[in-house]
Amino acid sequence: MKTAIGIGLLPHTAVRKTIILVVILVLCNFGSVKVEALSTLLPATEVQALREIATQIGKRDWNFDVDPCLNDSSHTSWATPKQLTGLYSTTLSLATAPSLMAHATYHIILRGQDLAGVLPPSIAKLPYLTLIDFTRNFLSGNIPSEWASTKLEYMSFNVNNLSGPIPTFLGNITTLQYLNLETNMFSGTVPPELGKLVHLQNLIISANNLTGVLPNSLTNLSKLAELRISSNNFIGRIPDYFKSWNQLKQLEIQGSGLQGPIPSSISVLSNLTELRISDLNGGGSVFPNLSSMTSLQRLMLRGCNLSGSIPDISAMTLLNILDLSFNKLEGSIPDLEDLALNKLQYLYLTSNLLNGSIPEWIKSTDNRYQVDVSYNNFSKSSEPSTCNEHLNVFKSSSVPNNSLSGACLDKFPCTEDQYSLHINCGGRETTIKGTKFEDDTDPGGGAEFVPVRPNWGVSSTGFFWDTDLTSKDYIANNVSELGMENSELYTNARLNPLSLTYYANCLGDGNYTVKLHFAEIIIRGNRSFYGVGRRIFDVYIQEKRMEGF
Numbered sequence: 082m083k084t085a086i087g088i089g090l091l092p093h094t095a096v097r098k099t100i101i102l103v104v105i106l107v108l109c110n111f112g113s114v115k116v117e118a119l120s121t122l123l124p125a126t127e128v129q130a131l132r133e134i135a136t137q138i139g140k141r142d143w144n145f146d147v148d149p150c151l152n153d154s155s156h157t158s159w160a161t162p163k164q165l166t167g168l169y170s171t172t173l174s175l176a177t178a179p180s181l182m183a184h185a186t187y188h189i190i191l192r193g194q195d196l197a198g199v200l201p202p203s204i205a206k207l208p209y210l211t212l213i214d215f216t217r218n219f220l221s222g223n224i225p226s227e228w229a230s231t232k233l234e235y236m237s238f239n240v241n242n243l244s245g246p247i248p249t250f251l252g253n254i255t256t257l258q259y260l261n262l263e264t265n266m267f268s269g270t271v272p273p274e275l276g277k278l279v280h281l282q283n284l285i286i287s288a289n290n291l292t293g294v295l296p297n298s299l300t301n302l303s304k305l306a307e308l309r310i311s312s313n314n315f316i317g318r319i320p321d322y323f324k325s326w327n328q329l330k331q332l333e334i335q336g337s338g339l340q341g342p343i344p345s346s347i348s349v350l351s352n353l354t355e356l357r358i359s360d361l362n363g364g365g366s367v368f369p370n371l372s373s374m375t376s377l378q379r380l381m382l383r384g385c386n387l388s389g390s391i392p393d394i395s396a397m398t399l400l401n402i403l404d405l406s407f408n409k410l411e412g413s414i415p416d417l418e419d420l421a422l423n424k425l426q427y428l429y430l431t432s433n434l435l436n437g438s439i440p441e442w443i444k445s446t447d448n449r450y451q452v453d454v455s456y457n458n459f460s461k462s463s464e465p466s467t468c469n470e471h472l473n474v475f476k477s478s479s480v481p482n483n484s485l486s487g488a489c490l491d492k493f494p495c496t497e498d499q500y501s502l503h504i505n506c507g508g509r510e511t512t513i514k515g516t517k518f519e520d521d522t523d524p525g526g527g528a529e530f531v532p533v534r535p536n537w538g539v540s541s542t543g544f545f546w547d548t549d550l551t552s553k554d555y556i557a558n559n560v561s562e563l564g565m566e567n568s569e570l571y572t573n574a575r576l577n578p579l580s581l582t583y584y585a586n587c588l589g590d591g592n593y594t595v596k597l598h599f600a601e602i603i604i605r606g607n608r609s610f611y612g613v614g615r616r617i618f619d620v621y622i623q624e625k626r627m628e629g630f
C-alpha cells in the first residue's frame with residue numbers, strides 16, 4: 082500500500098509585509114478663508130518645539146534655515162516631494178477630514194524613515210497640531226504623558242518598537258478620531274479610559290501583546306467605524322458590544338485570543354464592508370445571521386468552529402472575497418454563481434465537511450478567480466476532469482484509503498515505492514552533503530495545487546488581505562547575506578497566507594522522520610522597521626496539528 086504524507090503550514094494570523102513609503106512632511110494647512118490674513122511663518126516657539134522634536138525622534142535632516150511653512154518645491158526637507166503627494170492624500174483619506182479651523186493646524190507625517198528615537202514629548206508644545214503619523218519607524222519607549230493635554234485628532238504609530246502598557250491618559254485626548262498602534266509590543270490590558278474617546282472612529286491595536294478582556298467602557302465608542310484587534314492575547318469571549326458599535330464598517334478579530342462563539346448580536350452591523358474573524362477557540366456556533374450586511378465586500382469567518390450549512394448570502398452583491406475555511410460546515414455549496422458573475426473572485430472553502438457536487442460554475446471559472454475547495458467531502462465524481470491552476474481541489478473528496486488522486490495527479494502514476502524525499506521549499510535543486518533537495522520553483526498561487534513530480538506535490542493557497550501582492554509574491558527571496566550553514570536551502574521560501582501543504586506520494590510503508598528547516602529571511606535583525614514583526618503558524622502532519630509557532 083502507498084502512504085501519503087501531507088505536511089501543512091497554516092499561518093493563523095496575518096503577517097504584515099512592510100512596504101517602504103518615504104514621505105517627509107510637515108504640512109501647514111490654513112483654514113481656507115483665512116489664508117491671507119494669517120502669517121505664513123511658524124511662530125518662534127513652535128520652531129523651537131520642532132527642533133526639540135527633531136532631536137527626540139532622531140530626525141537629522143530638517144533644514145531650520147527655511148521656515149517650515151514655506152512649503153515650496155525648493156525646500157523639500159520639509160515637504161513631500163511632489164510625486165509623492167498621492168501617497169499623502171491616501172494617508173489623509175484614512176482619517177476623517179479634520180474640521181475646518183480658524184487657526185492654522187498642522188500635521189507631522191514621517192513615514193518609513195527608520196527614525197530610532199522616541200515619541201517626542203515636545204509634540205505637546207505645538208498647540209495646533211492635529212495629526213501625527215510615524216508609521217514604519219523604529220521608535221522605542223511609550224507614549225509620553227505630556228501628550229495628555231494635546232488636541233490631536235489623528236495618531237498613527239503603526240510598525241514601530243513601542244512597548245509598555247497603553248497609557249490611561251490617552252483617554253484625556255478626547256479630540257482623537259483615529260488611533261493606530263498596530264504592530265508594536267504594547268502589553269497589558271486595554272485601559273477602560275479609552276472609553277472616554279467618544280469621537281474615536283478608528284481603533285487599530287492589532288499585532289501587539291495585549292491581554293485581558295476588552296473593557297466594558299468601550300461600548301461608549303458609538304462612532305467606531307473601524308476596529309482591528311487581531312494578533313493579541315486577549316482572554317474571554319468576543320464581547321457582546323455590537324449594539325453599541327452599530328456604525329462599524331470594518332471589523333477585524335483575527336487570532337486575537339478571544340473565544341467563540343460569535344455573538345448573535347453581530348447581525349446588527351448592517352454597515353459592514355469588511356468582516357474578518359479567525360482562530361476562535363472555545364464554543365462553536367452555526368453560521369451567524371449576516372443577512373443585514375448587504376454592503377459586505379470582504380468576509381472572513383476562518384477557524385470559527387462553525388457548523389451546519391452555509392446560508393443563502395446572495396444579497397451580498399458587493400462581495401469580492403469569501404473565506405469560510407477551517408470550519409465544520411457541511412451540506413452543499415449554496416448558489417453563489419450570481420455573486421461570482423458580479424464581484425466575487427476569491428472563494429476559500431478549504432477544510433470543511435462540505436459535500437454534494439463541486440458546482441459546474443466553479444469548475445468553469447477562469448483565471449480571474451481563485452477558488453479553493455480543498456479538504457472537503459465532495460463527491461469524487463464531481464472533481465473536474467482537468468487540472469486547473471486557480472481551482473484547488475486537493476483532497477476535496479473523501480478518499481477511503483488516504484491515497485491521493487484527481488485530475489492533477491492521475492497523470493503521474495506511482496511506478497515504484499520510495500523511502501525518502503527532500504525538497505528545497507521555494508528554491509532550486511541543491512545538493513547538501515550528498516542529499517539532493519529537489520527543485521520547488523513553481524511560482525505557486527492563491528488556489529493552486531501543483532503535482533510537481535510523480536512522488537510529491539504542493540498545495541498553495543491564500544489571499545493576501547493586507548497588501549497588494551500579486552501572484553508573483555507567493556515566493557520570497559532572501560534580502561540580505563545569509564550567515565547560516567547550507568544557506569542555499571534558505572535563499573527562497575514559499576509565502577502562503579492560508580495554507581501550504583507538501584504531500585509525498587508513492588512512499589513505501591514504514592516510519593518516517595519529518596524535518597522542517599526554518600530561517601527568517603525577510604524580517605531583518607537590524608534597528609529598523611524591517612526588523613519588526615512576527616510569524617505565527619501551525620504545523621500539521623497527516624492533518625494533525627503537531628506544533629504551533
Ligand SMILES: *[C@@H]1O[C@H](CO)[C@@H](O)[C@H](O)[C@H]1NC(C)=O
Pocket residue numbers: 221222242243244607608
Ligand atoms: C525595542 O524596544 C525595547 C523596549 O524599549 C528595547 O528593550 C529593545 O532593545 C528595542 N529593540 C531594539 C532592537 O533596539
Ligand SMILES: *[C@@H]1O[C@H](CO)[C@@H](O)[C@H](O)[C@H]1NC(C)=O
Pocket residue numbers: 226227229230250253
Ligand atoms: C488626565 O485627566 C485627568 C482628569 O480628567 C487628570 O487627573 C490627569 O492628571 C490627566 N492626565 C495627565 C497625564 O495629564
Ligand SMILES: *[C@@H]1O[C@H](CO)[C@@H](O)[C@H](O)[C@H]1NC(C)=O
Pocket residue numbers: 266268269290292
Ligand atoms: C507578552 O506578555 C506576557 C505577559 O502578559 C509576557 O509574559 C510575554 O513575555 C510577552 N511577550 C513578548 C514577546 O513580549
Ligand SMILES: *[C@@H]1O[C@H](CO)[C@@H](O)[C@H](O)[C@H]1NC(C)=O
Pocket residue numbers: 276297298299300301
Ligand atoms: C459611558 O459614558 C457615560 C457618560 O460619560 C458614563 O456615565 C458611563 O459610565 C460610560 N459607560 C461605561 C460602561 O463606562
Ligand SMILES: *[C@@H]1O[C@H](CO)[C@@H](O)[C@H](O)[C@H]1NC(C)=O
Pocket residue numbers: 434436458479
Ligand atoms: C463524507 O461523505 C461520505 C458519503 O459520501 C460519508 O459517508 C462520510 O461520512 C462523510 N464524511 C464526513 C467526515 O462527513
Ligand SMILES: *[C@@H]1O[C@H](CO)[C@@H](O)[C@H](O)[C@H]1NC(C)=O
Pocket residue numbers: 083481482484
Ligand atoms: C486505494 O487506493 C488505490 C490507489 O492507490 C486504489 O487502487 C484502491 O482501489 C483504493 N482502495 C479503495 C478501497 O478505494
Ligand SMILES: *[C@@H]1O[C@H](CO)[C@@H](O)[C@H](O)[C@H]1NC(C)=O
Pocket residue numbers: 559560561562563564568569572
Ligand atoms: C541573499 O541575497 C543577497 C542580496 O540579495 C545576496 O548577496 C546573497 O548572496 C544571497 N544569498 C545568500 C545565501 O546569502
Ligand SMILES: *[C@@H]1O[C@H](CO)[C@@H](O)[C@H](O)[C@H]1NC(C)=O
Pocket residue numbers: 590591592
Ligand atoms: C513504526 O513505529 C512504531 C512505534 O514506534 C512501531 O511499533 C512499528 O513497528 C514501526 N514500524 C516499522 C515498519 O518500523
Ligand SMILES: *[C@@H]1O[C@H](CO)[C@@H](O)[C@H](O)[C@H]1NC(C)=O
Pocket residue numbers: 195560561605607608609611
Ligand atoms: C536595515 O536593513 C535594511 C535592509 O538590509 C536596510 O535597507 C536598512 O537601511 C537597515 N536599517 C538600519 C537602520 O540599519
